[in-house]
Every structure is written in C-alpha cells, then in structure tokens.
Amino acid sequence: MAHIDIIGHQLADSLKKxxxxxxxxxxxxxxxxxxxxxxxxxxxxxxxxxxxGNIRAMVRGGWGFVSFxxxxxxxxxxxxxxxxxxxxxxxKSRLAExxxxxxxxxxxxxxxxxxxxxxxxxxxxxxxxxIIWSTPGIQTSTINxxxxxxxxxxxxxxxxxxxxERMDVTLRLAAVATDGNDVQQVGLSLGSRGxxxxxxGIEDKVEELSKRAVELLSAPQxxxxxxxxxxxxxxxxxxxxxxxxxxxEADFVYENEQMTEIMTLGKEFGGASLNIVDSxxxxxxxxxxxxxxxxxxxxxxxxxxxxxxxGRLHSRxxxxxxxxxxxGNARAINYRFPPxxxxxxxxxEPFTTSFEDIISDIKEGVYAKNxxxxxxxxxxxxFSAGEAYMIRDGKxxxxxxxxxxxxxxxxxxxxxxxxxxxxxxxxxxxxxxGGQSPLPVSNGSPHIRIQNCLVGGK
Amino acid sequence: xxxILAEARKVAEEAEVFYxxxxxxxxxxxxxxxxxxxxxxxxxxxxxxxxxxxxxxxxATNKKDVRNxxxxxxxxxxxxxxxxxxxxxxxxxxxxxxYDHAIxxxxxxxxxxxxxxxxxxxxxxxxxxxxxxxxxKSTVSVSLLNSRGGQADxxxxxxxxxxxxxxTRGTDILFVFDSQSSSxxxxxxxxxxxxxxxxxxxxxNQAFIKTGLMPVIFTPLGVASxxxxxxxxxxxxxxxxxxxxxxxxxxxxxxxxxxxxxxxxPTLEYRxxxxxxxxxxxxxxxxxxxxxxxxxxxxxxxxxxxxxxxxxxGNGGRHGGMPSPSPSAFIVSAGDITFDDMIADIREGLVVxxxxxxxxxxxxxxxxxxNVLLGYKVENGKIAGRxxxxxxxxxxxxxxxxxxxxxxxxRWVHGFLNTPPIYLSAVSVASK
Numbered sequence: 001m002a003h004i005d006i007i008g009h010q011l012a013d014s015l016k017k018x019x020x021x022x023x024x025x026x027x028x029x030x031x032x033x034x035x036x037x038x039x040x041x042x043x044x045x046x047x048x049x050x051x052x053g054n055i056r057a058m059v060r061g062g063w064g065f066v067s068f069x070x071x072x073x074x075x076x077x078x079x080x081x082x083x084x085x086x087x088x089x090x091x092k093s094r095l096a097e098x099x100x101x102x103x104x105x106x107x108x109x110x111x112x113x114x115x116x117x118x119x120x121x122x123x124x125x126x127x128x129x130x131i132i133w134s135t136p137g138i139q140t141s142t143i144n145x146x147x148x149x150x151x152x153x154x155x156x157x158x159x160x161x162x163x164x165e166r167m168d169v170t171l172r173l174a175a176v177a178t179d180g181n182d183v184q185q186v187g188l189s190l191g192s193r194g195x196x197x198x199x200x201g202i203e204d205k206v207e208e209l210s211k212r213a214v215e216l217l218s219a220p221q222x223x224x225x226x227x228x229x230x231x232x233x234x235x236x237x238x239x240x241x242x243x244x245x246x247x248x249e250a251d252f253v254y255e256n257e258q259m260t261e262i263m264t265l266g267k268e269f270g271g272a273s274l275n276i277v278d279s280x281x282x283x284x285x286x287x288x289x290x291x292x293x294x295x296x297x298x299x300x301x302x303x304x305x306x307x308x309x310x311g312r313l314h315s316r317x318x319x320x321x322x323x324x325x326x327x328g329n330a331r332a333i334n335y336r337f338p339p340x341x342x343x344x345x346x347x348x349e350p351f352t353t354s355f356e357d358i359i360s361d362i363k364e365g366v367y368a369k370n371x372x373x374x375x376x377x378x379x380x381x382x383f384s385a386g387e388a389y390m391i392r393d394g395k396x397x398x399x400x401x402x403x404x405x406x407x408x409x410x411x412x413x414x415x416x417x418x419x420x421x422x423x424x425x426x427x428x429x430x431x432x433x434g435g436q437s438p439l440p441v442s443n444g445s446p447h448i449r450i451q452n453c454l455v456g457g458k
Numbered sequence: 459x460x461x462i463l464a465e466a467r468k469v470a471e472e473a474e475v476f477y478x479x480x481x482x483x484x485x486x487x488x489x490x491x492x493x494x495x496x497x498x499x500x501x502x503x504x505x506x507x508x509x510x511x512x513x514x515x516x517x518a519t520n521k522k523d524v525r526n527x528x529x530x531x532x533x534x535x536x537x538x539x540x541x542x543x544x545x546x547x548x549x550x551x552x553x554x555x556x557y558d559h560a561i562x563x564x565x566x567x568x569x570x571x572x573x574x575x576x577x578x579x580x581x582x583x584x585x586x587x588x589x590x591x592x593x594x595k596s597t598v599s600v601s602l603l604n605s606r607g608g609q610a611d612x613x614x615x616x617x618x619x620x621x622x623x624x625x626t627r628g629t630d631i632l633f634v635f636d637s638q639s640s641s642x643x644x645x646x647x648x649x650x651x652x653x654x655x656x657x658x659x660x661x662x663n664q665a666f667i668k669t670g671l672m673p674v675i676f677t678p679l680g681v682a683s684x685x686x687x688x689x690x691x692x693x694x695x696x697x698x699x700x701x702x703x704x705x706x707x708x709x710x711x712x713x714x715x716x717x718x719x720x721x722x723x724p725t726l727e728y729r730x731x732x733x734x735x736x737x738x739x740x741x742x743x744x745x746x747x748x749x750x751x752x753x754x755x756x757x758x759x760x761x762x763x764x765x766x767x768x769x770x771x772g773n774g775g776r777h778g779g780m781p782s783p784s785p786s787a788f789i790v791s792a793g794d795i796t797f798d799d800m801i802a803d804i805r806e807g808l809v810v811x812x813x814x815x816x817x818x819x820x821x822x823x824x825x826x827x828x829n830v831l832l833g834y835k836v837e838n839g840k841i842a843g844r845x846x847x848x849x850x851x852x853x854x855x856x857x858x859x860x861x862x863x864x865x866x867x868x869r870w871v872h873g874f875l876n877t878p879p880i881y882l883s884a885v886s887v888a889s890k
Contacts, residue, residue, distance in 0.1 A: 034779065035537075038696065038700060039700050041539060042537060042538070042539060043539055044513075044515065044538070044539070044779060044780040045514075045515065045534045045537050045538055046515035046516055046517065046530075046534055046779060046780060047515075047516045047517075047530040047531075047533065047534055048516065048517040048518065049517075049518045049519070049520075049523070049526065049527075049530075050518070050519045051519055051520055052519055062492070062493075062495075063493060063494045063495075064494070064495055064496070065494055065495075065496040065497075066496070066497050066498075066499075067496070067497075067498045067499065067500075068498075068499040069499060069500055069501045069502070069519040069520070070499060070501065080497065084495035084496070084497070084566070085495075087495055087566060087567075087570075088492050088493065088494065088495055091491060091492075091493070118533065118534065118536070118537055119536075119537070122537050139700070139701050139702050140700040140701060140702050176700075176702050176822065178701065178702060181704060181855075182704075182823060183702055183703075183704055183820065183822045183823035183824075184820060184823065185820065185822055224669065224849065224851065224886055224888035225669060225888055226890065255488065255489035255588075256489065256588050256624070256626065258586070258626035258627070259626055262626070262628075262629055336498060336500070338494070338496075372818050372819070373815065373817075373818035374815065374818065375814055375815040375818070376814075377631065377633055377814055377829075377831050378631055379629060379630065379631040380631075380814065380829050380831065380846070380847070381829070382814055382815035382818070382828055382829040382849075383815070383818070384815070384818035384819055384827075401820075402819060402820060404815065404818060404819055404827040404828065404849070404851070406815075406828075406829040406847075406849050407847075408846075408847055410629045452890075454847065454849060454888060454889075454890055455888070456827040456828075456849040456850075456851040456886075456888055457851060457886070457888065
C-alpha cells in the first residue's frame, strides 16, 4: 500500500502553486472479494483490486473534476482540473471555512475480511444455502456476499492530509418460492464494518425467511387504499431515510428559493415526540467515519427536534451558501465521483410506547416489516416492505403479500402518532443518489405508527 | 493482454482476458447554470480462467499487475462453478458501426452551449423552473483475447444529454425530464426540450383521480419506469434455468396479447448499446423474445446456455463481474394507434410518464407498484392535468394478456429501450 502514500506526499506539496481557489485530491487503493450463489451452487466468486483517484479544483465558484485509474503524470491532471474549473467559473459558490486537518485513521479492525480464506467464507454461505434448500416448497435461492478493504488519502491546497482506512462486509440472502404461476421471494440484508462475525449465527433467521417465502404463495394481497400502518424498526429506518433524510440534504435546497422556504429552520414537520438525527460520529456503524470526503470532521446533527426542523446536512459548499455550519456530510462512493451531500447513520430517536400499546387500538391496519427498497422525489416517497400482516382488533393477523407504501412527506411525518421504545439500527442498507450507489449507510428507528398511509394493492 | 494470457495459461487449462478503457467528459448544469466540467478516465482488466474444470475470476484496474491478477483468478477457481462451455474460437463478427469520429470534434464549449440551449428552451415560459442538465461524450475501447484464439477489438462512442426541471409551488413539487443518447453527436436539442415542454403543458393543472381499476396509458418513459424491468428479468436465461421465471416453461406458447412483439437488438448502427460481439466474444445477433404474443426465446451467455442445453444468444454482459445474461437493447414493435387517439378513447383514466419505485416489489413474479411521479388524468378524451398522491400497481404477466392498444410512435428511452406507448384497459390505481 506504499504506492499511493508516495504519490500523495509528492503531489501534496505542489497543490498551492496552481492558480486556483481550492484544489483537493483523493487517492484510493482497494481490494474486495465477492461470492454469489444462484440456486444450490456457488455461481461466481471473484477478487478485485483497484487503484484510482481524482482531483477537484474550484476557480471563482466553478468546479473542475478529473478522475483516473492511471496514476502517472498527476501534475498534468491537476492542470486540467484547474483549466476545466476556469471554464465554469463565474458562479457565486464558495466553501465554508474549516480547519486544515492532518490525521491518520486506522480501520479499527484487527483483521481484514478480504484476506480471510475463501474456503471459510464459502463454508459459512454453504450452510445458509442448505437451510434455504431444506425448506419444502423453495424453488431457488440467491446469496450475495461481499467484503472490502479500502485505503483513502485526501489532501487539499489548504494543508489537510488525511489517511483513512475502512473495511466492509455485506450479505444479502433471498429465498424464492414458486407454485407454477406465481413467484414469491423473501430477503435479508446484513452488513458490518468489516467484522465477519456480524453475519455468522443467523441460521434461525435464514430458516424463517425461507418458510415465509413459501407461505407468501398462499397469502392474499392487500386491498389498495388508506390504512393505519405500523412499521417495524427496519422499515421505519428506511422510511426516515427516504421520507425525510433526503429532503434534509442541503444540495436539494441551497440554490432553490422555493425549497429554501419550504425547509426553513423552525418549521413544524411532526409531533412533539418526533426527533430525527443523522450522525456519522456514532462508532462502528456502516455510515460512520471520522472525516468526510472533504476532510470535514463528522458530527451528530439533529434534523428534527420535538417535531421542528432544526438542521440539515451540508457539504462545505452548501453550508457556505446557506450561512450554516458544515456538518461533514460530503461523501463520494469512490474516486470516480465528486463528493455530494449524503446521509450517514440516520434514525428516529426512541420514545416510550411499547409495541403492544402501538397496535392495541387499531381496528384494521397493516403491520409492515423489513425493507425491500425505497425511493423519493423529496415531496413524495415510496418504500416497500419485505413482510406485511393485517392488524385486526389490536392484534397482528394474517400474512399479506409484500406491500408498497407511499406518501407525501409534508403530511406523513405529521401523521406519525406513536413512537416506540425499541430503537434498532439496520446495517444492510445502501443508498443511491446522483448515480452513486450503493453508499454504505445505516438507518434505524423504533416501531412507529402512521395514520392514513397510502398502500398499493389490488 | 498477451502477457496476462500467457501467464495464465501456464497455470490453467484455459484463459480469457477482457480489457476495457474509457474516456468520458460530462458537463453538468445545476440550478440553471454550468456547475462542473469533468473528465473521467477508466481502465479495467478482467481475467477468467478454467482450472481443473472450474471457473476462476479476478479484476484489476492496473493491467501491469499480472502476477496478482493471475494468482487471484487461480485462487478463486478452487471454489468456482464447473465450466460447462468453451471459450469461442475465432469468429467473424457482423460489421456494425459503433464509433463516430465526429464525437472527437465536439468541444466542451459545444457541450456547454447545448446545455444552455436546453435550459433556456424549457424555461422560456416557465421562468421558475429550476433545471439540472448533463451533456456527456465518451469513447470506449474493448479488447478480448482467449486461449482458443478468439479475439475481438472494437471502439464505441457515446453521446448523451438530458435535462430535468423542478417547479416548486408551496410544498408542491413537479418534476419534468427527458434524455437522449446516440453514438453520434446530437446537435438538435429540440426533441428533448419539445418533450419536456409537453410535460409542463400537460401538468399545468392538477387533477384528482379516484381509486379503482381504470384504463392507463404508459408513455415510452412510463413503459421504461414501470413495465420493462420484469420483462428483462423474466427473459433472462439464468432466471429461466433456475425455474423462477413465470414464463420459463412456456416457450412457444401464447403468453401475451398478440399485439405484443419484443426483441433484443445489439446490431443497430450507431446505438450506444450496439457492439460486434458480446463481452465473451460471441457474435451479436437479433433475438426475438416475443413474437405476436408467443414467447420465442430467452437471453443466454455461454455458461447459462451450456447448462440449459442451448446456444448463447450473444448476451453475455459484464457489469463489473463475471459475464451473465444481459439485454442489450429491448425493442417493442410499434402498433398503429397514435397517442392522441388513445387519449381520445378514454372517458376516465391515467397517463403514466414516470412511476417512482416501481421495481421495488416482486419483479420476479412480474409485479410493479409505485407512486406516480409524473402522470396525467384523462377526462372525456382529453388530458385534464397532473395527478398526485397516486399509486399504480399491477402484474405484467396478467396485464399483458390483454393489451388495449400499442402506439404507433416508438422512441428510444434511457438508451436501452425503444418502445411506443402501451395502453392497458384495467389497471389498479389507488389515490388519496
């Protein structure tokens, strides 16, 4: 790994010589391995290495950006980023002031998951696949395992020089059941900051999801319409990410007067017990880090406190434009992209209500669990549950086919009328924005209840 | 590449080297103004080996790192799938033009100019519209070499542009957008801006739609966002082989309405999805998937085809990993009814331009369900305005059994789909 260190130190000293307001460089070295199963057999197994980097330059508010795999002749690439920025210049953009940082951040892990023997990883996955296949009625299965180790070097013309290392482990399992015409599947996603133990010992869960896939074949589909909906911590985490998290990313707002007006700090979005936080500074979660990709220290940011909008997520550029403090939320999925404003670990803070109390007075409603996906257009959002049940007379009743929920953020947050006491963070998520996907994030929440939620169906 | 192949052959029975490099220049506009000029240089090399009958695979960005690449591929081969295929021997490839030298002459200033032109055109009568736009050009070069003498080299040029507008009134947000791509430089912005202006016009008023089953027209953008993905999965040879495609055992049977024909076509001149051969060196061909409602073929790569006892359709695609069956460009044959006539036919119904989150559900089973990000209510044969807080759900295997009409005006959408509007007579719509 000495390669990018040498290049980095050589280049760092020369950045100030260029005629630009700001220049930053990212260099990255990564290794990864992937194992996937389709059906009973391992289908593909591969190992990858990548070396690359980028240079971003700002001249009078205009940005130039150059990315590359070929690390030779980088001073010339700096020149070309500066030249591009000059062509764009003339915007009013500037960057919020931050103190230059020189730091080295180790991964915090004792062992690198990429270097573990492939045979061990295969043995673990074989075990899970056998559980899925031993379930009567299963047609097929898919398993995708990935691990990675990444070292990044960030430096800029203001004197920052930050080395960070991170590891990552993800596992997604799905069981597929068919009965001739109909196909149903149930999946599970897990992840960790490189600790493979996080994906061991889930045999019970794998067995349960396999059985559920078969059960879904005979489950009815919900009738489309408005329901009182209870979300489990996993799905409520996706909900807070989609329904509110993206709207709090300042790049959707900072150059748009009308959006700025909608997102005025102090505005009421929900009830007094609603608190929403984004924090990269929580230790050990998949969205955690010490410095973002602009070298800004991670923070803990309240987005909503007691129902009112109190903060938003910033890059240096959006913070300067809105005269707010940078929050350290500029992230890039890899060196091929410039950093943009992203979430990290986003969650609804727990309140006091127990799950039993949340459902006890629901006559007819939907209990939706587990995520399948979600997306947002800021005003409107939609997300889908991997599992769903009717709630009848205060009790969880029959299993339903998976449901898709949709809503309008400005109404739906106000319709949350119960927040549970059981916060749980999900590590299996990946977020997409601006062509950069999947970025490691985590989402969480306690159980929540939403009134008048639109559910798609027959 | 020759060196990697030679080193790999020393330790494995068979080997294949795939090399990809690209230079891309995207020019990006944000908040109606130029924001970024970028240039992106990418290289990657992939080595696939067959050792002791098993497949091993490794990739790297640096093709000079031969030792590590060969070692990693050999290491994975211990656990890899049994190879059921042979790498293709030298073949003659169809002569398809995929590179237009004119792309080299397009300057960043030209691209900036196109962006400014698009934004000015769509904002002309809607000055509050906040636009993002991207114009990009790229050149790609692909080389492939295998131990049976198979070899391919080709270049690809891609030019793309798109514009998205956001109109915010109170807490109401409207999105309009369109994009276009070609292997040749696009100089006329009128197609995209014309389409976006039409969206703005249709969405000018708000309309309220009831919950229930009703006629729904999916525009080409709507087909791409809601309907095409389940088909791409359902016709994937690998899904068929596992038995999880609902049409997997229905080859030769009428599965859809006889108005529907669909094929995959990587042989069209100057399309970004075209290439002389697939990513395994199998010659490109047109593959009919649905002919007048009858399921006629599935898409295969080498390994899947061998397992299924059939031939590769030249659809081995790499998306950062091992080749697997992948569509190139889906073409839906045009019908004979204009979009305006479809609208005129509807007393009360919906036009879907964009369904948000449609592919989150059970795609494998053919389900789609999403929030109408952009769609219009039809009232008494006319477009009445934009609908909001509305979900559309259905299952393509049920709905495509009976298609009310297929439109006459086909177009490219997102570069990978050429389709006319599709009109279905009873689709589930849920609204507040």
